[in-house]
Amino acid sequence: MTVTDVGQHQMWEAQYYQHERPHSLITSGGLGTMGFGLPAAIGAKMARPDQEVWAIVGDGGFQMTSMELATAVQEQVNVHIAVINNGFLGMVRQWQEFFYEERYNQTPMVNPDFCKLAEAYGIPAARVTERGEIEEAVNRNRALTAGPTLIDFVVEKEEIVFPMVPAGADLDDMIRRPTPEEFERKRRERAAAAEATEEATPEPEAPAAAATVGTRFGV
Ligand SMILES: Cc1ncc(C[n+]2csc(CCOP(=O)(O)OP(=O)(O)O)c2C)c(N)n1
Numbered sequence: 780m781t782v783t784d785v786g787q788h789q790m791w792e793a794q795y796y797q798h799e800r801p802h803s804l805i806t807s808g809g810l811g812t813m814g815f816g817l818p819a820a821i822g823a824k825m826a827r828p829d830q831e832v833w834a835i836v837g838d839g840g841f842q843m844t845s846m847e848l849a850t851a852v853q854e855q856v857n858v859h860i861a862v863i864n865n866g867f868l869g870m871v872r873q874w875q876e877f878f879y880e881e882r883y884n885q886t887p888m889v890n891p892d893f894c895k896l897a898e899a900y901g902i903p904a905a906r907v908t909e910r911g912e913i914e915e916a917v918n919r920n921r922a923l924t925a926g927p928t929l930i931d932f933v934v935e936k937e938e939i940v941f942p943m944v945p946a947g948a949d950l951d952d953m954i955r956r957p958t959p960e961e962f963e964r965k966r967r968e969r970a971a972a973a974e975a976t977e978e979a980t981p982e983p984e985a986p987a988a989a990a991t992v993g994t995r996f997g998v
Protein backbone atom coordinates (compact mmCIF):
# COMPACT_ATOMS: atom_id res chain seq x y z
CA MET A 780 0.00 0.00 0.00
CA THR A 781 1.29 3.47 -0.76
CA VAL A 782 0.30 6.72 0.92
CA THR A 783 1.34 9.99 -0.68
CA ASP A 784 1.79 13.54 0.41
CA VAL A 785 0.83 16.44 -1.89
CA GLY A 786 2.79 17.71 -4.87
CA GLN A 787 4.69 16.47 -7.90
CA HIS A 788 5.72 13.21 -6.22
CA GLN A 789 2.02 12.48 -5.68
CA MET A 790 1.35 12.81 -9.42
CA TRP A 791 4.36 10.64 -10.31
CA GLU A 792 3.13 7.94 -7.94
CA ALA A 793 -0.31 8.04 -9.55
CA GLN A 794 1.14 8.01 -13.08
CA TYR A 795 3.91 5.44 -12.77
CA TYR A 796 3.17 3.03 -9.91
CA GLN A 797 1.22 0.02 -11.08
CA HIS A 798 -1.44 -0.76 -8.49
CA GLU A 799 -2.74 -4.29 -8.83
CA ARG A 800 -5.26 -4.27 -6.00
CA PRO A 801 -8.01 -1.82 -5.04
CA HIS A 802 -7.58 0.18 -1.83
CA SER A 803 -3.81 0.17 -2.22
CA LEU A 804 -3.30 3.93 -2.72
CA ILE A 805 -4.19 6.55 -0.14
CA THR A 806 -3.91 10.03 -1.64
CA SER A 807 -5.83 13.27 -1.81
CA GLY A 808 -7.50 14.47 -4.99
CA GLY A 809 -7.67 18.24 -5.21
CA LEU A 810 -7.23 20.39 -2.10
CA GLY A 811 -4.68 18.04 -0.54
CA THR A 812 -2.91 19.03 2.64
CA MET A 813 0.87 18.82 2.76
CA GLY A 814 2.08 16.88 5.77
CA PHE A 815 -0.64 14.25 5.39
CA GLY A 816 1.62 11.52 4.03
CA LEU A 817 3.70 10.34 6.96
CA PRO A 818 1.03 10.33 9.71
CA ALA A 819 -1.50 8.79 7.30
CA ALA A 820 0.99 6.04 6.42
CA ILE A 821 1.54 5.33 10.11
CA GLY A 822 -2.24 5.05 10.54
CA ALA A 823 -2.56 2.82 7.47
CA LYS A 824 0.11 0.45 8.76
CA MET A 825 -1.51 0.29 12.20
CA ALA A 826 -4.87 -0.48 10.58
CA ARG A 827 -3.44 -3.04 8.14
CA PRO A 828 -0.34 -4.54 9.81
CA ASP A 829 -0.37 -7.39 7.27
CA GLN A 830 0.37 -4.98 4.40
CA GLU A 831 3.67 -3.43 3.35
CA VAL A 832 3.18 0.34 3.56
CA TRP A 833 5.24 3.01 1.81
CA ALA A 834 4.91 6.73 2.42
CA ILE A 835 5.83 8.67 -0.75
CA VAL A 836 6.50 12.20 0.42
CA GLY A 837 8.06 15.40 -0.93
CA ASP A 838 10.88 17.17 0.84
CA GLY A 839 8.52 20.06 1.61
CA GLY A 840 5.50 18.16 2.91
CA PHE A 841 7.63 15.67 4.83
CA GLN A 842 9.04 18.49 6.92
CA MET A 843 5.55 19.61 7.92
CA THR A 844 5.01 16.44 9.98
CA SER A 845 8.45 14.78 10.20
CA MET A 846 8.15 14.93 14.00
CA GLU A 847 5.85 11.92 13.59
CA LEU A 848 9.00 9.89 13.01
CA ALA A 849 9.05 9.77 16.80
CA THR A 850 5.59 8.17 16.82
CA ALA A 851 6.63 5.57 14.27
CA VAL A 852 9.68 4.67 16.37
CA GLN A 853 7.86 4.73 19.67
CA GLU A 854 5.05 2.52 18.37
CA GLN A 855 7.45 0.42 16.25
CA VAL A 856 5.40 1.02 13.10
CA ASN A 857 7.04 -0.62 10.10
CA VAL A 858 6.37 2.12 7.55
CA HIS A 859 8.86 2.67 4.72
CA ILE A 860 9.39 6.32 3.89
CA ALA A 861 10.52 7.45 0.42
CA VAL A 862 11.40 11.15 0.38
CA ILE A 863 11.34 12.44 -3.20
CA ASN A 864 13.91 15.16 -2.67
CA ASN A 865 13.98 17.74 -5.46
CA GLY A 866 15.11 20.64 -3.27
CA PHE A 867 11.96 22.56 -4.13
CA LEU A 868 8.30 22.98 -3.40
CA GLY A 869 8.19 21.35 -6.80
CA MET A 870 4.54 21.70 -7.71
CA VAL A 871 4.66 25.45 -7.05
CA ARG A 872 8.05 25.79 -8.78
CA GLN A 873 6.48 24.22 -11.87
CA TRP A 874 3.78 26.91 -11.91
CA GLN A 875 6.43 29.59 -11.51
CA GLU A 876 8.35 28.08 -14.43
CA PHE A 877 5.37 27.99 -16.77
CA PHE A 878 3.38 31.04 -15.78
CA TYR A 879 5.70 33.39 -13.83
CA GLU A 880 8.81 33.53 -16.03
CA GLU A 881 10.84 31.17 -13.86
CA ARG A 882 10.80 33.52 -10.88
CA TYR A 883 11.42 30.88 -8.24
CA ASN A 884 10.24 32.84 -5.25
CA GLN A 885 10.05 30.98 -1.91
CA THR A 886 10.13 27.57 -3.56
CA PRO A 887 13.82 26.54 -3.27
CA MET A 888 14.24 24.55 -0.07
CA VAL A 889 17.24 24.47 2.25
CA ASN A 890 16.68 20.96 3.54
CA PRO A 891 18.16 19.14 6.47
CA ASP A 892 20.11 15.96 5.75
CA PHE A 893 17.13 13.59 5.80
CA CYS A 894 19.31 10.55 6.49
CA LYS A 895 20.84 12.21 9.53
CA LEU A 896 17.37 13.30 10.67
CA ALA A 897 16.14 9.70 10.45
CA GLU A 898 19.27 8.37 12.12
CA ALA A 899 18.76 10.83 14.98
CA TYR A 900 15.55 8.89 15.68
CA GLY A 901 17.40 5.57 15.31
CA ILE A 902 15.77 4.92 11.93
CA PRO A 903 17.84 3.13 9.27
CA ALA A 904 18.27 5.47 6.31
CA ALA A 905 19.97 5.58 2.91
CA ARG A 906 20.43 8.15 0.18
CA VAL A 907 19.94 7.32 -3.49
CA THR A 908 21.37 9.63 -6.14
CA GLU A 909 21.67 7.27 -9.12
CA ARG A 910 18.98 5.30 -10.90
CA GLY A 911 21.08 2.13 -10.59
CA GLU A 912 21.00 2.32 -6.79
CA ILE A 913 17.22 2.32 -6.48
CA GLU A 914 16.45 -1.38 -6.52
CA GLU A 915 19.05 -2.39 -3.97
CA ALA A 916 18.08 0.40 -1.58
CA VAL A 917 14.37 -0.41 -1.83
CA ASN A 918 14.96 -4.14 -1.33
CA ARG A 919 17.25 -3.49 1.61
CA ASN A 920 14.57 -1.47 3.40
CA ARG A 921 11.76 -3.87 2.45
CA ALA A 922 13.65 -6.58 4.31
CA LEU A 923 13.64 -4.49 7.51
CA THR A 924 10.38 -5.38 9.21
CA ALA A 925 10.72 -3.73 12.62
CA GLY A 926 10.03 -0.02 12.89
CA PRO A 927 10.26 2.66 10.20
CA THR A 928 12.87 3.01 7.44
CA LEU A 929 13.74 5.93 5.17
CA ILE A 930 15.28 6.51 1.74
CA ASP A 931 16.23 9.99 0.58
CA PHE A 932 15.78 9.91 -3.20
CA VAL A 933 17.66 12.90 -4.60
CA VAL A 934 15.97 13.64 -7.92
CA GLU A 935 16.34 16.22 -10.66
CA LYS A 936 15.37 19.61 -9.32
CA GLU A 937 13.52 20.84 -12.39
CA GLU A 938 11.58 17.72 -13.27
CA ILE A 939 8.02 18.51 -14.35
CA VAL A 940 4.70 16.73 -14.09
CA PHE A 941 2.97 16.43 -17.46
CA PRO A 942 0.30 16.86 -18.60
CA MET A 943 -0.71 20.02 -16.80
CA VAL A 944 -3.89 22.07 -17.14
CA PRO A 945 -3.39 25.80 -16.49
CA ALA A 946 -5.78 27.36 -13.95
CA GLY A 947 -9.13 28.09 -15.54
CA ALA A 948 -8.22 26.46 -18.87
CA ASP A 949 -10.18 23.77 -20.67
CA LEU A 950 -8.94 20.20 -20.53
CA ASP A 951 -8.06 20.38 -24.26
CA ASP A 952 -5.66 23.21 -23.48
CA MET A 953 -3.49 20.98 -21.33
CA ILE A 954 0.28 21.37 -21.57
CA ARG A 955 1.78 18.11 -22.78
CA ARG A 956 5.27 16.69 -22.32
CA PRO A 957 7.50 18.29 -24.97
CA THR A 958 9.30 16.10 -27.47
CA PRO A 959 13.07 15.82 -26.90
CA GLU A 960 13.57 18.22 -29.88
CA GLU A 961 11.20 20.81 -28.39
CA PHE A 962 12.88 20.45 -25.03
CA GLU A 963 16.36 20.89 -26.53
CA ARG A 964 15.22 24.00 -28.45
CA LYS A 965 13.83 25.52 -25.24
CA ARG A 966 17.04 24.68 -23.37
CA ARG A 967 19.11 26.47 -26.02
CA GLU A 968 16.79 29.50 -25.97
CA ARG A 969 17.11 29.70 -22.20
CA ALA A 970 20.90 29.42 -22.28
CA ALA A 971 21.09 32.17 -24.92
CA ALA A 972 18.76 34.44 -22.92
CA ALA A 973 20.75 33.88 -19.73
CA GLU A 974 24.01 34.67 -21.54
CA ALA A 975 22.51 37.82 -23.06
CA THR A 976 21.46 39.26 -19.72
CA GLU A 977 24.48 37.83 -17.85
CA GLU A 978 22.20 37.13 -14.97
CA ALA A 979 23.98 37.05 -11.65
CA THR A 980 21.09 35.41 -9.85
CA PRO A 981 22.64 32.73 -7.62
CA GLU A 982 21.45 29.16 -8.09
CA PRO A 983 19.35 27.91 -5.17
CA GLU A 984 21.25 25.75 -2.71
CA ALA A 985 21.75 22.30 -4.22
CA PRO A 986 20.33 19.30 -2.37
CA ALA A 987 22.79 17.10 -0.52
CA ALA A 988 24.06 15.22 -3.57
CA ALA A 989 24.01 15.21 -7.37
CA ALA A 990 20.54 15.25 -8.86
CA THR A 991 20.48 12.46 -11.35
CA VAL A 992 17.63 10.05 -10.66
CA GLY A 993 14.84 11.71 -12.64
CA THR A 994 14.95 12.66 -16.29
CA ARG A 995 12.49 14.78 -18.16
CA PHE A 996 11.83 12.06 -20.71
CA GLY A 997 10.75 8.83 -19.15
CA VAL A 998 10.77 8.59 -15.39
C1 LIG B 1 -0.42 22.74 4.01
C2 LIG B 1 -0.29 23.09 2.57
N1 LIG B 1 0.38 24.20 2.21
C3 LIG B 1 0.54 24.53 0.91
C4 LIG B 1 -0.01 23.74 -0.07
C5 LIG B 1 0.16 24.12 -1.54
N2 LIG B 1 1.08 23.20 -2.19
C6 LIG B 1 0.67 22.14 -2.94
S1 LIG B 1 1.92 21.20 -3.51
C7 LIG B 1 3.08 22.20 -2.80
C8 LIG B 1 4.55 21.92 -2.91
C9 LIG B 1 4.91 20.58 -2.35
O1 LIG B 1 6.32 20.48 -2.26
P1 LIG B 1 6.99 19.10 -1.86
O2 LIG B 1 6.37 18.55 -0.64
O3 LIG B 1 8.48 19.27 -1.84
O4 LIG B 1 6.54 18.14 -3.07
P2 LIG B 1 7.00 18.20 -4.63
O5 LIG B 1 5.92 18.99 -5.34
O6 LIG B 1 8.32 18.88 -4.71
O7 LIG B 1 7.03 16.77 -5.04
C10 LIG B 1 2.46 23.27 -2.12
C11 LIG B 1 3.18 24.37 -1.40
C12 LIG B 1 -0.72 22.58 0.34
N3 LIG B 1 -1.27 21.75 -0.56
N4 LIG B 1 -0.83 22.28 1.66
Ligand SMILES: [Mg+2]
Nearest residue numbers: 837838867869
Ligand atom coordinates in the same frame (compact mmCIF):
# COMPACT_ATOMS: atom_id res chain seq x y z
MG1 LIG C 1 9.88 18.85 -3.31
